[in-house]
Amino acid sequence: MSFALVDCNNFYVSCERVFDPGLEGRPVVVLSNNDGCIIARSNEAKALGLPMGAPVFRYRRVIRQHGVAVFSSNYALYGDMSQRVMSTLQAAVPEVEAYSIDEAFLHLAPALRTPAFARDLRERVWRWTGIPTSIGLGPTKTLAKIANRFAKRHAPHGVCCLTARNADALLARVPVEDVWGIGPRYAARLQAHGLRTARDLRDADDRWIRQHLTVVGLRTVWELRGRSCLPLEQVRPPRKAILCSRSFGTPQRDLAGIREAVTAFAARVGEKLRRQGSVAAVVSVFLTTKDHGPGPSYSNRATTTLSIPTSYTPDLIRAAHAGLERIYRPGFVYRKAGVMVTGIQPAPDRQGDLFAAPPAPEQSALMDTIDAINRRWGRGTLCFGASGLDRPWQMNQQRRSPRFTTRWNELPVAGT
DNA sequence: TCTGGGGTCCTAGGACCC
């Protein structure tokens, strides 16, 4: 057992509960951006049959009937709580990979590969952060994932160890579509070929897997056999693409409104770029009417290559606007747009342009100042005028809880 | 009326070069 997977239970719901204990024992759901879909559910909400990813408007009745508590997503809160969980883990174990906002892989030294250690760790995270977790232990990441699934569903103390002795029995109980790395398409292909459980997949023929599931699927099979192919990645490599996109709170017809949104997206992309110390050479902008009903639809994207890679927001905005002018067609009702940058490189060894003037040093000083102010006082304290003031395109978030841990004026109050 | 957002990796195929 070398790997542990620590997974926060119903993470977003658990975060809401930390600051409102009255939610304990009640059905609670958290919605996606724009209050569209259900993306987190308490156990009580799962028991009511509210599905993951379902559009919330279809379940209004159930929600009202059972008094389900509904929250807009509050990423400022969840991100901060996630950091607290991660630093608790890092205080206990040197090798931690923060895999997602609510999951971490740990590499365990031989002395720590015990259920007792996992139970203690779980207890510690609970006491220090208020977040309940489940922990799975296994010889590979994929097997630790499977152990975690059992920990969550069947283990009384939220801990499960997959060992050479119980592997066969556990894998036989896992449907193949629940294996990490097997999505709906691969699952259908495997089932059609008679492979239904994780154990079937483990014992499948390498050549067939390689041919139908590529090397990625083959790695999964090897991991199921106990051969570790996916190492612990403690340092996140810098992103190769950075994207900001949103569905509009109100659908937009006119170029002006869309241009405002695209301005804000480009500014956000600039922030993310600078935070990881990078510059980007390529700016793409996309626009879509995509809807779930009939009616005329149109989607397009435009890509602009910059002469000098940059993270300077006005340059990104200019490129995004230019792209938008090229793809905008009047007469459609647009629902979503986005800005993406690629061709990302570290800022220091940026490739210069032989024929263009180097960027003025004031540019980075200005960006640093804006970033510092927005970090201190909250995102959007300072923003670019071209992103507009009314912002009808901005997403709906009618039920967001306060940003308890990241805004001074939204701190929880103990007594009055 | 109302269906999220942000990433990764792999493969195939075309353009281009020598």
Added chain:
DNA sequence: TCTGGGGTCCTAGGACCC
């Protein structure tokens, strides 16, 4: 009658993850 071969880079599309 009968098209060279091998390498690299880029893009689009498909699959997956949370």
